[in-house]
Amino acid sequence: MSEQSLMALARAETTCGCGRVHTTDIHRILLRDDALAQLPDLLLQPLPERFQRFDPATGRVLLIADQSTWNAAGKQIEAILKQRAILTDTLIFPASPELVPDEAAVFSCLAALGPQTAWLVSIGSGSLNDLTRFVSHLSRRPYLCVATAPSMDGYASDVAPMIHHQMKITYPAHGAEAIIAQPDILAHCPQRMLAAGLGDILGKMTALADWQLGSWIEGEYHCPRVAAMVHQTADEALAASARLKTRDTGAVSLIMEGLLMTGIAMSYAGSSRPASGAEHHLSHFLEMQLMQQNRPPVLHGSKVGMMTPLVIDLYRHLPRITPDFAKARARAESLDLTDVTERWQADMRRVYGRGAAEVIHLAERSGRISRQRTLARLDALQTHWPQVIELARQALPDPERIVSALEEAGARGETSASPVTASPSVPTTAPRARRVPFSPGRAWSYALRETLELRRDPMRATMALLGTALLMFVFGYGISLDVEDLSYAVLDRDRTGLSQNYALNLSGSRYFVERPPILDDRDLDRRMRAGQLALAIEIPHGFARDIARGHSVQIGAWVDGAMPVRAETVRGYVQGMHRGWLLEQAKHRLGQDAATGPASIETRFRYNPDVRSLPAMVPAVIPMLLLMIPAMLTALSVVREKELGSIINLYVTPVTRSEFLLGKQLPYILLAMLNFALLTLLAVTVFGVPVKGSLLALTAGALLFVTFSTGFGLFASTFTRSQIAAMFVTIIGTIIPAVQFAGMLNPVSSLEGVGYAIGQVYPAAHFLTITRGVFNKALGFAGLEASFWPLALAVPVILVLSVLLLKKQER
Structure with a gap:
């Protein structure tokens, strides 16, 4: 019976005398001398709706063989596909002992799948074909079967006989999109x-x-x-x-x-x-x-x-x-x-x-x-x-x-x-x-698989490595608490030498930049509304006369209150300069320093003597970035498994939930620590914020913190089923608490009620204490011990919650 006769039977759809209409799910049979050369064209053929169309520019083909079948046909297939610029990955089992299609073999196949894997190609017969058919069905990917020996009748089957707990059990699957056999290869088996x-x-x-x-x-x-x-x-x-x-x-x-x-x-x-x-x-x-x-x-x-x-x-x-x-x-x-x-x-x-x-x-x-x-x-x-x-x-x-x-x-x-x-x-x-409760080997296999996924996705890997550095520049330079170079103008209704002297007192300050004088009340209102002025000084009529007579004088200081923190700072600046001008006038008129008295206050700043924003913001931004980016990447890595269907790895293999989650987490812990090293380098070299305390203490705190942040990503992934939902949950769960309750802008001690409680237990608050302590206060382990214990406790808590919430079954 020729290839044409077989295909005629496979495609026939006629009513039989038995009362049934006989059909098959066999799409293509190639039994000819040049069968392997047709493989690239078969990969590009239209597929049933349940499969995604293969894009050779991005898609990959997983070749599954053992060493014997690889030598018989696999190398030739790889070369043929390479000539057509089709990307391939390989999974080659040892020739001896013979492959058993059990849980371990299924795990090996599923671990070899990547997000770009569009086709599976079985090169061999018997167990290799059954295994590939089973994994193809589980992962919802099409497969082709290349026969290397006429040794069994399962090539055209749509079920998969597998070994489960040393029992032969037949599972439902789907048939190959094409069965390819080349007589010269078959004859040499x-x-x-x-x-x-x-x-x-x-x-x-x-x-x-x-x-x-x-x-x-x-x-x-x-x-x-x-x-x-x-x-x-x-x-x-x-x-x-x-x-x-x-x-x-x-x-x-x-x-x-x-x-x-x-x-x-x-x-x-x-x-x-x-x-x-x-x-x-x-x-x-x-x-x-x-x-x-x-x-x-x-x-x-x-x-x-x-x-x-x-x-x-x-x-x-x-x-x-x-x-x-x-x-x-x-x-x-x-x-x-x-x-x-x-x-x-x-x-x-x-x-x-x-x-x-x-x-x-x-x-x-x-x-x-x-x-x-x-x-x-x-x-x-x-x-x-x-x-x-x-x-x-x-x-x-x-x-x-x-x-x-x-x-x-x-x-x-x-x-x-x-x-x-x-x-x-x-x-x-x-x-x-x-039953082994935890196998480091299985967890390590998942870690290697996730690392391979990152290598195959340059955009995600680049974002994982450089995303935090980019945001460091945005937050480091974009968020500033320094209140200086403020625009101000004077409405001088008195126009005397004394009123001009008062106005000059402001113009000499580094905090203010003088703008053209205000003409009248309407001009003042217009420029304040337009945001052209942060401060407007109104000197009333009779200012010099009333000062000379010893009468009380009210000078108007109009401050833009749209930004309350800045407005309070401006008010403090103005009041300070006003007092300074009064002291100068008292000294000039009375011939003595009016500030001299029984006691005075001398203000001195420790840790940040110039009261600049960068030394305060850079140590605060590092915890936020090490919380948000690793958590998001880890959550996305797990949710991608759900969207692509490869989460079935967890459902059908002996791997435990803890092995699966830890294996997914390990590469992102390593990436997060690389990000930590990069952020620390940027802080020292670009932003000029030196590490004054113990670098070892800072590194230890960072390791605990990124273990928590990646664990939070795992936690978010247990109850989200799409990448958009995972991003939303991680952003809400990281940025808002980190900014509002961790002490980034306001000390935790100044919070009240629920906000204070969140600040006390949220790990970012404790790591922020560590970063500011090491960068600004020259502290080490001894001075930061109280902040390490909450971090050490948060790590097992978040990981245990993730393991408990992740179900080892399909929903």
Whole structure:
């Protein structure tokens, strides 16, 4: 059967005599000599609506292989994609031991996914294909399958047989967007894989018999047309078995076509019934026993081939049985189901070991142990017994012919493997695997993955590294508490020498800049409204005369009160200069210093003697930036996982919530500490604010603080589901408390009520005490000990809250 014939069947949509319309979810099959060269075009093809269109400029392709399949086809695929400028990432498993599609393998695949990963390409067969299909479905990404060996029939499947707690469980998934196979690559696979493909196809003979039996006994759906298609495929494979030994390309292609044909048949039937029966159940049991006994795995098709003659022997035994259906019914009606169930469960525990719980659960869910169901089966079996005997005699080949065909194909080493039996030494109650509460290795894997994500996103990495520096300049120079160079003007209604002397007293101050005189009341009001003046001095008529006579004089000082803090400062400046002028006048008139008295106050400033804004603002801005930016980046990193669907890593792998969160947090702690070093360098070199105290104390405080701030980002991410919401929560939860309640502008001690309580417990307030203490007051650990304890306490509190609130399940 050619590629065209397979595609015709895959795309057909006709009503069958069975009453169903047969369709498949197979989009493309390429079985040709230049199949790999078509891969770039397949990646650019239109996709179903559930997938995003691939943009080769930004999207990446994850190639999943093992070392053997990588050598067989992976390197060639990577080179082909590179020639077309398609970006790739690789995940290459060791060739030995053979890959087991279990939780660890799933985690490895999910950890290799990035936000730009648009396609998954499975390079290989069997477990590699099942694993990629499962991860593709979980992550909602399309995948292509490149076959390197005709070893099993799962290429066209839309389910994924996986290993969970050492149990073989089939999970729903979606099929490959295309199946690609190149005959020359298939023919050069290991001989045992060719034999495994043959074994998988020959197993369809007993699977078809079981399907027919199921339709008679259980009333299952059955399609004679589909069964005939699969039977013809199995007969052709049996006839070509001897040619596989010589790696005949035609025979190899025939096996591959047969495996794809059975995939189409399963899609037609809507189940695996045409391709999987008792021989598959036995092969899965053998696989689980091999794992539990730590024995090397055997290829799936080889196990199916080994089990097929055993099942045929069981069918051959049926004609020698004369069942007494009346006695069987009486036995079923008299059974103590509780006792039967308990004994059966004990057998399952003895045979399956730690996987028994899943077997028992599946049986209970299906209602297998049921008196009514057993009686109904007996009735159906009695009705169809003649057909059952005919099926056993005529429909199946000689089991020796199956064994001979497998050995001709090169499966002698596999079929002669020593049998596996359930060991009596396996405890009836399987011991639970010891659960590790915290694995540094798993957390480190997430940290490396997050680091890789940052490397793949230059914009986010640049913002993480340089965003704080940019904001440092904005806040450092843009927010100033210095009140100087204030515009003022004088409305001199007296126009005498004394009034001019008073006006000159202001013009000589460094705090004020004189503007043209005010003409009248209207001019004063206009210029104050326009913001042209921060201060207007009104000297009344008769100013000099009243001073000379010793009368009280009221000078008007009009201050722009739109900015209260600045207005209060201006008032203080004006009153100070007014008192200074009065003292000068008293000295001039009385010939003595009127300020001389029994006591005087000499004001001196410590720590910031020039009372400049930069030494106060720079140490205050550092905590705010180390709180806001790391928290936001950490929250976004987790929420991106939710938006992209890669949060499924947490849901389906053994990783714990604490490992997941800590792994996400570690790269941002490192980035935050790099930002701290950069901000400190800027403070010293650009802003001229030296580190007077202990740099070690400052660094230790910064480490505790950024651990809290990134932890706050984790906390915000536990209850937000979009990046916009995460940014909103982190901005509200960081900037407002840091500015209003942490002492950045006003001391915490000056706050009252709730504001004071927030300032006492909020970590930014304590780190601000540390930064100002080290930068301005030359303090070290001894002087700042009281501020370290709240920071040290805040770190575990926020992390524990984050772990408790993050649910390890989908909502």
